[in-house]
Amino acid sequence: MSEKASFRIHVNGEGRDVLVRSADTLLYTLRDQLGLTGAKPGCENGDCGACTVLVDGWPTKSCMMLAVEADGRSITTIEGLTDSPVQKAFLEHWGFQCGYCTSGFIMNGHALTEIHPDASDPLVENWLQSNICRCTGYQEIKEAIKSVLAKTES
Amino acid sequence: MIPFDFEYYKPASCKEAVSLFLELHDRGKQPLYYSGGTEIITMARLNQVYTEAVVDIKGIPECNVLEQQGEQLVFGGAITLAQIEESGMFPLLAKACHHIADHTSRCKITLGGNICGNIMYREAVLPALLTDSEVVIAGEDGLRQVSIHEVFDQQLQVKKGEFLVQLITEKRFADQPFFCEKKTKLDKIDYPLLTLAALKVDDQIRVALSGVCAFPFRQAAIERYLNHRESPAAERVDNALRQLPAPVLDDLLGSSGYRRFVLRNTLFDALEALEGAET
Numbered sequence: 001m002s003e004k005a006s007f008r009i010h011v012n013g014e015g016r017d018v019l020v021r022s023a024d025t026l027l028y029t030l031r032d033q034l035g036l037t038g039a040k041p042g043c044e045n046g047d048c049g050a051c052t053v054l055v056d057g058w059p060t061k062s063c064m065m066l067a068v069e070a071d072g073r074s075i076t077t078i079e080g081l082t083d084s085p086v087q088k089a090f091l092e093h094w095g096f097q098c099g100y101c102t103s104g105f106i107m108n109g110h111a112l113t114e115i116h117p118d119a120s121d122p123l124v125e126n127w128l129q130s131n132i133c134r135c136t137g138y139q140e141i142k143e144a145i146k147s148v149l150a151k152t153e154s
Numbered sequence: 155m156i157p158f159d160f161e162y163y164k165p166a167s168c169k170e171a172v173s174l175f176l177e178l179h180d181r182g183k184q185p186l187y188y189s190g191g192t193e194i195i196t197m198a199r200l201n202q203v204y205t206e207a208v209v210d211i212k213g214i215p216e217c218n219v220l221e222q223q224g225e226q227l228v229f230g231g232a233i234t235l236a237q238i239e240e241s242g243m244f245p246l247l248a249k250a251c252h253h254i255a256d257h258t259s260r261c262k263i264t265l266g267g268n269i270c271g272n273i274m275y276r277e278a279v280l281p282a283l284l285t286d287s288e289v290v291i292a293g294e295d296g297l298r299q300v301s302i303h304e305v306f307d308q309q310l311q312v313k314k315g316e317f318l319v320q321l322i323t324e325k326r327f328a329d330q331p332f333f334c335e336k337k338t339k340l341d342k343i344d345y346p347l348l349t350l351a352a353l354k355v356d357d358q359i360r361v362a363l364s365g366v367c368a369f370p371f372r373q374a375a376i377e378r379y380l381n382h383r384e385s386p387a388a389e390r391v392d393n394a395l396r397q398l399p400a401p402v403l404d405d406l407l408g409s410s411g412y413r414r415f416v417l418r419n420t421l422f423d424a425l426e427a428l429e430g431a432e433t
Contacts, residue, residue, distance in 0.1 A: 021159055022159065022161060022162035022208075023158065023160055023198070024155075025155070025195065028155065044155075044199065045196055045199070046192055046195075046196060046255075049256075049258055052258060055261075058236070058261045059257070059258040059261055060262055061258055061259065061262065063195075064191070064192045064195055064259070064262055065191070065195075065262065066162065066191060066195070068162045069191070069210070069212075108258060126252075126257055127257045127258075129256050129257065129342060129343050130257045130258035130259065130343075131258075
């Protein structure tokens with residue numbers, strides 16, 4: 001594929017046509033072409049996790065993925081989550097303050113509860129270390145995710 | 155945003171990838187093989203790497219193998235570090251991968267990318283060095299399978315157009331006692347002060363290190379002194395420390411003196427874990 005090309009990207013259960021440079025990241029393709037601004041640009045260096053989306057169900061930092069790599073993959077953004085137990089738990093446990101990191105944390109937490117519904121404490125911490133909250137709401141975020149895991153277990 | 159354009163190719167075979175790479179090279183495109191791509195994207199964004207074409211190896215079936223084949227464990231170069239962790243096939247490799255970056259990043263970083271990247275730590279190679287693993291390299295003449303020791307000297311030594319297709323490890327090593335620790339200065343998620351991987355095979359301890367010098371290594375002299383059981387542990391460790399192959403790193407992550415201090419203690423931890431040595 002040379003400089004600019006169009007292809008169909010599968011986001012939140014539907015096919016969407018995009019026209020991208022090969023060098024465009026998935027983050028900006030989602031935001032600027034598809035209007036899916038729930039994935040937030042933060043460090044754009046793979047450090048903060050604010051841009052986390054799911055690729056075939058696994059958390060991925062969309063600033064670290066080229067849009068062209070999404071061809072043939074299933075992408076889920078925060079806009080595609082409806083009634084995820086993790087979203088509700090964030091509300092109940094005050095898992096956010098300014099809210100900028102929240103969508104990334106929720107995407108990561110949602111993937112964790114789906115892939116490892118029996119996740120241990122060390123596993124939860126291991127996954128959550130992928131995201132940074134500058135308001136330092138870590139304890140509440142962890143409690144929110146653990147509450148979902150506890151419900152799954154019971 | 156990456157401030158320059160490049161072409162993107164996703165070949166379906168090793169042969170196609172190599173010929174495409176060489177053709178792009180001949181056309182002056184400065185091609186790069188692309189797997190997880192995290193290092194290329196990060197460095198390109200900062201203008202620290204430049205290319206006019208990338209060749210993505212994730213569409214090549216051999217690069218996506220993750221399975222036991224007879225008495226061998228086969229890891230494709232495009233397998234992510236998270237997949238290796240989840241597979242549970244090789245606990246030492248899983249632990250070494252677990253220490254690299256953060257979990258979400260490990261869902262993107264691949265085995266081949268970590269071993270062949272520019273970032274000097276390349277921790278995923280440590281278990282390969284300890285287990286005398288073999289690697290499959292694709293090149294102009296097809297595929298060749300060679301010992302990691304033949305092609306890894308500070309970094310993977312390959313010719314223009316060649317790339318890592320697979321890592322092959324004997325399954326028997328997956329059951330051996332091991333020790334693998336990454337030490338950082340402050341945060342859990344950071345580049346390492348050092349990573350020490352050790353494996354006990356036939357009652358002998360093997361050790362490989364990353365972050366101590368400017369490249370990962372396994373040094374026979376270090377192992378010889380560490381396995382000199384007639385001597386006290388402190389003497390074994392101090393003698394081993396004199397066998398480092400290059401100056402100890404001295405940078406913002408840690409001074410050389412601090413790194414030596416941490417390495418010494420970590421070597422004691424490894425001995426204690428693998429043989430219960432008195433320290």
